[in-house]
Amino acid sequence: MRMTVTQNAPLNLSVYRMSLSGDTRALARPGQFVQVQLPGFYLRRPLSLYDWTPAQDGSLMLVYKTVGHGTDAMSQMPAGTELDLLVGLGNGFDMAEAENVRLSKAPLLIGGGVGTPPLYGLAKRLLAAGKTPMAVLGFKCENEIILKQEFEALGIQTLVATADGSACVRGFATDAAEALAGTFDYVYACGPDPMLKAAYRLMERLGVDGQFSLEERMGCGFGACMGCSVMTRFGSRRVCKDGPVFSREELAW
C-alpha cells in the first residue's frame, strides 16, 4: 500500500510523530500495527498505530523512536515522501471485552516509553464508546516524556511517572497505577517487558483483568515466518498475527 508522508516532526530528542495519507480501510482497532518499507533496508519496520481516520483517502499517525539506521532515516523523511506500508496488521485491543465487564468505574491505560502511543488511539475510542479511561504513563526521565498533553487534551485523568524522579511522580508507571488501586477494574497495558510483567502482578494482586500489547523482533509481521513466537498458556502464539495484544489469561507470567 503506497502512502504519502504529510508530517514528520520530533516530539523530543529521539521520538517522532509521522502522519501519512492513503487507504486506511484495513485498520479496525487500536493496538494494530503497520509494517513500513524503508528504502535501502531489507526488512520492514513494525510500528504501532498512534491514531487513524479510516477511509480510502484516510490518514494514520505513527509515533516512533529512532533506535537504529532505519528509524534514523525515517526521521529525516520530508512531507511528500512516498512509502510502502502493510496496514491493519495484528489483532489490536479488544474493546468488546472491556464492555463485557460492565465497567462500573473506568479502565486504566498503563503505558511505558514508546509503548504509550497505541494507548492514545485506544483512549479516544474508549471515550467514544462512553467509557472514562484514566492513563498512567511511565518514562525514564523528563526528557523522554511524550504525549502527556495529548492524553490530557482528551480530557482524561493522566498521571506521569519518571523513573529518576526528574518530573512528575518518581517511580514506574505501575507504581502510579498502584496508587490508583480501587478506582479501575480493567487494564490495557503497552510498554517494555518488565513494565508489562509488573502490571500483570499488580492486576493479580488487585483481582483486575486486562490486556497486554507485547513487543517482539519480527520478520514478516503477518504470521508467515514464525519469527516472533511467544509461549502462552494455550500454546505457541505469533506476536504479529495472534497478538500483539493478548489477554491476561493467555499469558503464562
Added chain:
Amino acid sequence: MVDTSVVLSGITLDNPVIPASGTFGFGQEIKEYYDINVLGTFVFKGTTREPRFGNPTPRIAECACGMLNAVGLQNPGVHHVIEHELPELATFFHKPVIANVNGFSIDEYTQVASLLDQQPQIGWLEINVSCPNVHGGGMAFGTSPENAAAVTRALKAVTKKPVYIKLSPNVTDIVAIAKACEAAGADGLSLINTLLGMRIDLKTRKPVLANRTGGLSGPAIFPVALRMVYQVAQAVRIPVIGMGGVSCAEDVIEMMLAGATAVQVGAANLVNPFACKEIIDDLPRMMERYGIQSLQQIIGGAWK
C-alpha cells in the same frame, strides 16, 4: 504466448515459482493477500515428528541485502499437519504441494516422510538435511556425502513420491554431497538452504539472535546460490530446484539458465507478501524481453 510451464518429476507446474519452506506457513496467511493457486506450487513449513516451539527469541536479525533467521523448525508436528493443516489447505489450494521433512535421526526422517508420503495432496517430499538452526539434527545430515546418502537411501526405501534432498551451502564440496544423494536414489535436489551467519548488537555487545547464529537469506546470497546450482546441476542427471535470494522474474530466469528446473522464493515473501504473485505476473514480459518462448527450454542454458 510464452510458455511458463515446467515439469518437475513428472508433474507439470504452470510456472516454476515456488515459495520456500518456512516463508509461507501452510498457505493460510498469504491467501489473505492473493489467490495462491497462481503459484507453481509451494513448500509448506518444515515438519518434524513431534511439535516444536523452536528457539528462544529474538529469532530474526537484519543485514545489508538480507536477513538472518534462527526460528529452529517451529512446527505443530506431523500428526497435526496431517489432521488439520492439510485438510484446511485443501479448501483453498488445489495443486499438489511440496512437503518439507525434518528429523533428528534417520528413524524420525523416515517416520515423518512415510506418513506424509501417504497424503494425496502432496506431490513431492523435500528432505531438509540442512537446517542450520537446530542442534543434533538438521544440518548434521547434510554436511557429509555419507550421511546425506544414508538419509536418502532410508527415505527412498519407505516412500513412493519423488524425494528431493535440500542441501546446505555450509560445506566444502556441495557437488560431492549432491552426487552422493543422486547415487543413493534421490529424485531431485533443492539448493541452497541458508548460509550460517550472525550479528552482534553494539549496545549490548551480545549476539542479536538468542541462538547466537542464524541462517542468512535474501538477495545477499543470490550469487552464491546461483554458483552452486550451476555447479550441481551440471554434475547430476536429476532435476535441481534452485533457491537463495530470488526476488524478481529476472532472478528466476537466471536460476534456470544456471540449471534449475524450478525456483523457490524465500525471504522475499516476508518483505512483500505479494512477491511470488508479482514475479509470476512479470515472467511473460521478462521472457519476451529476453527472447524466451518456453522456460522449460532454457534450463541449463548457461552451461554451453
